[in-house]
Amino acid sequence: MKSIRREMTVWLIATVGVLLVISGLILYQYVRVVLTEGFDEALLDQAKAVSTMTMQEPDGHLEFELNPLSTPQFLATLKPQYYQVWTLTDVSFVRSPSLQDGDMKPIPTSTTPHFSDIRLPDGRLGRRVDLKFRPILELVDGKLMENPPPPAPEMMVVVARERESLDTTLATIKGFSFLASLLIAVGGAVAVSLIVRRTTRTLRRLGVEVDSIQPDDLKGRLSTDHLPSELWPIVSKWNSLLDRMQAALEREHRFTADAAHELRTPVAELRTLTDVVGNWTTESPAISEAFRDAREIAIRMEKLISALLNLSRHEAGTLIAEPQRVDLCLMLDEVRKQLNPAAVIRGVSFQVEMPDSTFVNTDQVFARACLFNLLDNAVAHSPVNSQVHCTIKSLGDQEGMIVVTIDNPCGELRECDLVHACEPFWRKEAARSQSGHFGLGMALVKAYARAISARFDFRLDSGSHFIAELRFPS
Amino acid sequence: MRILLIEDSQQLQRYASLGLRQAGYAVDSAMDGIEGYNLAMTNEYDVIILDLMLPGLDGLSLLDRLRQKGRDTPVLVLTAKDTVQDRVAGLKQGADDYLIKPFAFEELTARLQALIRRRYGLKRSSIECGDLLIDSTGGTVTCRGSTIKLTRRELHLLQYLASSMGQIVSRAQIEESIYDRNATLMSNVVDSTIYAIRRKLIIADAKAVIRTHRGLGYSLEPDSA
DSSP: OOOHHHHHHHHHHHHHHHHHHHHHHHHHHHHHHHHHHHHHHHHHHHHHHHHHTEEEOTTSOEEEOOOGGGOGGGSSSSSOOEEEEEETTSOEEEEOGGGTTOOOOOOOOSSSSEEEEEEOTTSOEEEEEEEEEOOEEOOBTTBOOSSOOOOOOOEEEEEEEEOHHHHHHHHHHHHHHHHHHHHHHHHHHHHHHHHHHHHTHHHHHHHHHHHHOBTTBOOOOOOOTTOOTTTHHHHHHHHHHHHHHHHHHHHHHHHHHHHHHHHHHHHHHHHHHHHHHHTSOOSOHHHHHHHHHHHHHHHHHHHHHHHHHHHHHHHHTOOOOOEEEEEHHHHHHHHHHHHHHHHHHHTOEEEEEOOSOOEEEEEHHHHHHHHHHHHHHHHHHSOTTOEEEEEEEEOOTTTTEEEEEEEEEOTTOOGGGGGGTTSTTOOSSTTOOSTTOOSOHHHHHHHHHHHTTOEEEEEEOTTSEEEEEEEEEO | OEEEEEOSOHHHHHHHHHHHHHTTOEEEEESSHHHHHHHHHHSOOSEEEEESSOSSSOHHHHHHHHHHTTOOOOEEEEESOOSHHHHHHHHHHTOSEEEESSOOHHHHHHHHHHHHHHHTTOSSSEEEETTEEEETTTTEEEETTEEOOOOHHHHHHHHHHHHTTTSOBOHHHHHHHHOOTTOOOOTTHHHHHHHHHHHHHHHTTOSEEEEEETTTEEEEEEOOO
């Protein structure tokens, strides 16, 4: 599953990392350019210094006036620097003692000064500058001659030195930058993770609170303490929605309970009327039958009202079980006998497999109601002349469960119908013509099972059998 | 036996009263709590059937007032409120029994009979007097296995005398017990009914007799002769 926190952390760390790398590279490049420029400038200064040593005498002759001893870096020592002056016709004019017999030929280039990297005569990595210059006229007594000779032709001076110091500095800076970036990246990743975790704490808390809200109990509200302003509209709307849903649910519960309650008196009137007047002797069998039918209708309405009230009490959480020691086998047998007349009419028989007795701690009324509704459904919905199979089994000491199974054939029920089976008033056939059944049986079994902490499951097997199971803790 | 039915549902009151009268009870009825309270305080009843949701004065308040005034008439609460809390509240307030609407009329009459037996200290539904067996549940009177046919009024008068067997019951008490307030009494209706019962007991050769205690009333006793 996607995680906002994880995504934020990953993206922030990646972004910070990329920015760090880019900025590190940019910084390094800048430093490299600055340092190299500085190095080149020093090299150029040296080239200029060497070039100024080449002078034109008053007679036009060129003279190089550099005392090698005053510039020991150009001597043939360890790690020397080099210079060589050339005419533009590639004739060497003067070279540094460090060059000995070697040459540093000028690089043909239109730009001057021209810097380039070089492998020095002693094999070291170096940097050279090629600088074009025109020898300056030597002053006589500190003054320019009155009739100076024509200017000397341009010449090229090449100065080279090792670049190890530059490279070392650049490498140090590169290494330091990398290390610093790494440290910043790691530190940044930790900081980002902590910050994201901290800032999403509220979201996590909200997630836990929402998760704790039960579908049939809408009393919980999301806490608005220390809520960020960005989440306030969501939380307040959510709480408002829950208020409305809770009010609607309570209205529905009250309506169901009130409706059932209000129906009691008129049904009581009908029942009393039919009980009293129905007993009067009359010459008209039709009238007697009419009163009997009216009485049956009143009794059905009474059952419906009781079922609705129990369902509404279950929804309101006021269905309270009173556990006691109950023999399930005896109870099932009694219920079976009670339903036997109806079963005989439909040609439905029972096959029962159970021990002599099985005791559980449960509410007798609710447990009996569960068994009655399940068996009643089985009798009513099994095809004519079929068999309902009832079993009571213990799952063994480890599980500690007693399972009551009611298995009946049900040709018309489909897998997609099962999701509706416990909905109040749901029935497979839309006609609602089956007498005595309101489609509340399964809903009541579910409600009672929950009240007595029994597990209620049902399924269709491949052979079109509906199998209902009630599991009681033993 | 005289019953007071306090119920604001007109239809329920009508048919319940009808059924109870058919069963041999004298029935007074009230449509609201105030009228019901006044009747309960004014007359002696064997049982009061009391609805809880009444206009004027609700059933529990009425019951509370009756008990505070020392009225110990058995009360059967008749109501649509079926929770344990409602039942407990009613019984704590002083009700003797509780019946949830809708109910089978047969159950109502059975509970009434149980309350009446309890009121008169009777452990069984049938009372023996000599060789006479008076079954208040079945509404029959037999003498050595043979049924003595009595009218409804005769049966109830005999049942009333049997419930107070050995004790003297005044004419006024008899009239109050077996006639409702709407009945128009003739001055000698009790005497003539007593006479009719005596005749039938003699014909059946029953070893039970209704004795006249001049100026006091009547009593049912085994015939020692």
